[in-house]
Each structure stands twice: as C-alpha cells, then as structure tokens.
Amino acid sequence: MGGTQLKKEVSALTALTVVIGTVIGAGIFFKPTAVYGAAGSPGLGLLAWVLGGIIAIAGGLTVAEIGTIFPETGGMMIYLEKVFGKWLGFLVGWAQMIVYFPANIAALAIIFATQVTSLFDLSMGYLIPIAICVASLVMGMNLLGTKYGGFVQNVSTLLKLIPIAVIIIAGLLYPGGGVVRLLPMSVTDHPFVTSLGSALVATVFAYDGWMNVGALAGEMKSPGKVLPKVIIGGLSIVMSVYLLINIAYLFVLDAPQLAATDTPAAAVAHALFGGFGGKLVTIGILISVFGGINGYTISGLRIPYALGSQNLLPFSNWFSKLSKSGNMPTNGGILMLVISIVMICSGQFNQLTDLIVFVIWIFNTLTFVAVIKLRRTNPELVRPYKVPFYPVVPLIAILGGFYIILNTLYVQPLNAGLGLLLTLLGIPVYLYQQNKIKKR
Template sequence: MGKNGLKKEIGLLAALATVIGTVIGAGVFFKPTAVFTASGAPGLGLIAWILGGIVTIAGGLTAAEVSAAIPKTGGMLAYLEEAYGDMWSYLLGWAQTLIYFPANVAALAIIFGTQAASLLGLSDSWIVIIGILVAVFLFLMNSLGAKTGAAIQTVSTICKLIPLFLIIIVGLATGNGGTARLFPISVASHPIGTSLGSALVATMFAYDGWINVGAIAGEMKNPGKDLPKAIVGGLSLVMAVYLLINVAYLFVLPASALAATKTPAAAVANIIFGRLGGQIVTIGILISVFGTINGYTLTGMRIPYAMAVENKLPFSKWLAKLSPKSQVPVNSGILLLVISILFIFSGKFDQLTDLLIFVIWIFYTMTFFAVFVLRKKQPDLYRPYRVPLYPIVPIIAILGGLYIVLNTLFTQPMNAGIGLIVTLIGLPVYLSRKSKFVKVNDDEK
C-alpha cells in the first residue's frame, strides 16, 4: 500500500465478478428487441451476438496486455497517457467523469426504479425516488471500502446468473419452437450488410463495460497475473450466456415476437414459468441491474481520483482526499453521485449513453492500438501477459472498433458530433491546468 493508502485487497474472484457484473446488466434483458428488429431474422441476430462477442473478446485479449503491463489505478487513463501522452488521457478522464460513469449509473438506476415500482405496484412517481435511493445506497456501501464494494459485486453476480440460467435451461428444454426458429439467416426486407451492422452495434451496448475493471488494477493483489484472467474469463462467460439465452428466447418465441416486445425476457418467462414468470424475471432484472450499478460505482469513483491526485481537475485537493477509515476516494464518489442524480432528474439518460458509446469506442480503439505503440516505444517493458496470435487479434479488435465508430458517425452524425463536442470541451480545461499538473507515482496514490 502506498503512503496515502489505496489498499491492495481485490483478488481474482472479485475482479472476475466486476467484469461479469458490469457487463451483464440490463442489456441481456432488453437488447434482444433491438438486435432482432435490426436483423429481421433469427439467424442474423445470433450471428450479430457471436460477432459482438468475438470483437469484445479480441478487445479484451488485446487490452489485457496493456492492463497487465501498466497495472495502475485509473485503467485506460494510465494506458493512454503511457502510449500517447497526457492530453488523450485527460480527455478520456474528462468524458468518463462528466458523462460516462454518472450517465450509466443514472440510466441503470431508472431501470431499477421502473422495475421495482412495477413489482411493488407503485405509481410512476416512485421511479425517480427509488432510482436515487439505490444510487445513494450503493455509493454508501462502496464508501465503506473496496472490499465491501467487491463483496457486493461477487454476491450480486452469482445471484443474477440464477434467473438467466433458469431461462436458458427451461427455455431450451420446454420451448416448442425448436431449431426451426433459428432460421432463416436473413430476409429480403433486411439487406444483410446494413442489417448485420445495426444489429452488431446493438449488441455492443450489451457487451460494454468490461474494460472498466482496469480502473481497480491499483487495488488488486496480483494485477499482472489476475487482470488478464478476469477480463478474458469474464468475457468468455458473458458471450456464452448471451448466446445461450438468445437461443432459448428463440426456442420459445419467434424473432418477430421478440422484436415486437420491449421486455423479451419477461415475455418468454411468462410462457415457460406461467403467471409468476413476470415477477421472477423482474426480480432477476433488479438483481442484475443492482450489480451493474455497483460495478460502475466501484470503478467510476477511481477515475476523478486518479486525475485529482495529479492536480488535473478543478478542486483537485478535495477530490484527491481518501476516507481516513476506508481509504476509499469518497469525495470523487460524491461528485459522480451528484452528477448521476442530476441525470436522473433530466430524463435524457438514453441519449447521454448513446452519445458516449461513440466517444468511448474511440478511446477503446486507441487502447487496442496502444499494444503496437508500446511494443515499439518500450520493447523492454515487463509484460506478464502478451496478447496471443499477435498481430491478428489486435487487428481484429481495432477493425471492430473502427467499424463501430464509423458506423455511428455516418448513421448518427448529430449524436456523434455532440459527443465529440462534449469531450473536446475538456481541451481548454486541460490547457489551462497543464502547468499545474503534479506527477505522482502509482504507489503513492
């Protein structure tokens, strides 16, 4: 532990749970609608889920080399600074602090509030109240220490997999659609090129969040050995779960029915479990979203803290303070909580998330390319893990990232433009504070 004290107490199981718990959230329950609407056919939809998993695993395998070689608190902030300089690192941290983490917490909190109000028979006026309460509760739990937040993540991840596996097992065993509903691959009304592209982008929302485990590398017991295992192992399990549950969906309902409902998991559960199906899936969604909010809270508060200890943000002295008892960056967590609550009241969560997905994938792709940059700039850097099948796997990750960025740029130019503007607002702040930056070694953070 450094002299200011981030405790190294997170092991492989907790890191693995953070990857799985952050990725598996609302997407597994809601994204099949968007995927099968875009694909128009069950086969093409399943292909999109597979390709999304392949791109994500390739990205995980690639980013794991950088993560293990640079096991510093801040995750991508540290990777980009090492490869490209502090400007790109700063812009990423700015976007993550102002939008990415708080907007995700807010959107997920609203989903939690919506599902909880429905389960308890409450009016819609309770949605915002419940959303704020769950965001505050998880902030308080994570303020008790990294070990507490990691424990919540581990328990919620195990619990959230139970309803998923129930749907998979019972759906495959009792669904009367059989393999007939896995075909055709495509339909004439949905050209394969554009349809597959839109469906693939939809799956990437469901796969998002895995890279954030790198933000807790500074608090892991053995990051060089455990971080790559957590990323690759976690993503492999996520891909298997996503593919199996979508096959189970198709065994029960045709793709057209899944595309027509906003809650495909609940619709399937109502058929295979009877009248209690909706309640069972709602509880599963609540547990899943709860764990995902915890994952974003656990990792998110480390981002402004990592920047503040180097005096990169306004009010850095306050943001860099650790709780004397738990040695957790509580003040940075308060900042993200306040922004999250404002987003909950704004009602524009989906738009904020859509904007940032475009921006964050720019930085993801830069992280993948950093493998090439660092191997050239620092050939002697200790790498406890090296990406397999180099350079094929990194190239797959980079091409996948470029496709997502360019697809959004051409299909949603307004959203892409706004996302870039919001991120680039951080540039004048960076220039005004650059002379005040203080370099701090990671073991002193």
C-alpha cells in the same frame, strides 16, 4: 487525515464479478428487441451476438497486455497517457468522470426504479426518488470500503445468474422448440450486410463495460497474472450466457415476436411460466441492474481520484484525499453521485449513454492502437502477458472499433457531435490546470 495510497484488496473473484456484473446488466433483457428487429431472422441475430462477443474478447485480450505493463489505478486513462501523452489520458478520464460513469449509473438506476414501480404497482411519481435512493445506496456502500462493494458485487453477480439460468433451462426444454426456430440465416426484406451491421452495433452495446476492470489494476495483488485471466474469463462467461439465453428465447418466441416486444425476457418468461414468470424476470432484472450499478460505481469512483492524484483537476488535493475509515476516494465518489443525480432528474438518460458510447469507443480503439505502438517503440518493456496471435487479435479489435465509430457517425451524427463536444470541454479545464501549475 486519510491515506493517499489505495490498498491492494481487490481479489481475482471481485475483479471477475466486476466484469461479469458490469457487462451483464439490462442489455441481456432488452437488447434482443433491437438485435432481432435489425436482423429480421434468428440465425443472423445469433451471428451478431457471436461477432459482438468476438470483438469484446479481442479487445479484452489486447487491453490485458497494456494493463499488465501499466498496472496502475485509472485504467484506460493511464494507458493512453503513457503512450500518447498526458492530455489524451486526461480527456478520457474527463469523459469517464463527467459523462460515462454517471450516465450509466443514472440510466441503470432509472431502469431499476421502473422495475420496482412495476413490480409493486407504484405510481410513476416514485420513479425518480427510488432511482436516487438506489444510486445513493450503492455509492454509500462502496465508500465504506472495497470489501463492502466487492461483497455486494460477488453476491449480486451470483444471484443474477439464477433467474437467467432458469430461463435458459426452461427455454431449451420448451415443447416445440428446437433448431427449426434458429433458421433461416437471413430473410429477403433484410439485406444481409446492413442488417448484420445494425444488429452487431446493438450487441456491442450490450457487451459494454468490459474495459472498466482495468481501473482496478492498481489494487490487485498480482495484476500481471490476474488481469488477463479476469478479462478473458469474464467475457467468455458473458458471451456464453448471451448465446444460451438468446437460443432459449428463440426456442420460445420467433425473431419477429422478439422484435415486436419492448420486454423480450418478460415475454418469454410469461410464455414459460405464466403470470408468475413476469414477476420472476422482474426480480431477476432488479438483481442484474443492481449489480450493474455497483460495477460501474466500483470502477467509476476511482477516476476522479486518479485525476486528482496527478494534479490534473482543479482542487486536486480534495479529489486525491482518501477517507480515514475505508481508505476510499470519498470526495470523487460524492462528485460522481451528484452528477448521477442531476442526470436522473434531467430525464436524458438514454441520450447521454448513446453519446458516451461513441466517445468511449474512440478511446477504446486508441488503446488497441497503443498496444501495437508499444510493441514497435518499446520492445524492451517487461510484458507479464502478451496478446496471443499478435497482430491478428489487436487488428480485429481495431477494425471492430472503427466500425462502431463510423456506424455512429453515419447513423447518429448529432449524437456523435454532442459526445465529442462534451469530451472536448475538458480541454479548457486541462489547459487551465497546466497553466496554474506553471505559475507556481
């Protein structure tokens, strides 16, 4: 029989690359279309990228405090359980297990398959089989053991930055480029407040994934020291990369041109390097998306294990069992893969991702609130790390979270409602399991 305790094998480098590799995925190549389409101007678009980074960093600084207080495998699920009760911890874990991680893995697998079919001029009939294969391959590597998934994450993160760096350098040196392309700040047909709000939502989506490293805290050797540095350092790198590559984009194409293309990075690369540039960016996207799939897989497969370890799921013993060879939560990984494959076959990838972003940001915001609540109700707790400039930084994170929630309710009320419904389906499961435990 396998073990029941995860080994402390996650290094600071692996955790850092999980943050960078999960956040820097498809968004950096596709989100400029939505950002500059909403902003209408380069200056306002760049401001949205900065504000999105500030919200993410404020969230990271805030979450780091509660992450070091409760450095246990499970991340946000554990944080909310400790502060607000087991039922809420279960709901976020349920949402992550059933929709959030599988949907992101499925969506990224489809993007990966789309790029492969484009690169090799394959029939679209190969798209779903390729997507299933890459999702299965990544899951299989991670189930062999932490060191294998960590190695893939380290390598893919480093490699994905190479084509990004090439675009940044070539774009900044592009003849005719310069500060003139970064102005004006706004245009008359795009109201400043509403345009900035829509662009900001798009950039926040591109920053998604920074919370997931908290799920690895229980496997870090010194989480009190490592976790805050990993989150802050990783997000700072991400924001710097986002700003630099967007400036490079704007040096080559103006904001309306970026807004008019579905593949802004490929369009910029084609302008810089000709036909070869398109293939270069496609390879870069493949590497980036592969790393994103791996990042979500590393974090996601541990959620069923955490729920099973607390006897919160039917068949909890099955979910909490670890493999003999890699000491990994294989059964939970199998469940995640099956759900991902179903989503790949359903074709509803973008809708599922939009649904869960709304739900996850409700839990994100509650996590920020939990930090403030703990400061008031449990000031005696040992805090290896304290969020700086308290309470300003947590309040920035909370206000950013409320904006995302309210904006989604206003712009996409049906998607928001569906997201809540999928999450609340976990309540009957929770009540059933609690009732089963009481009868024993």
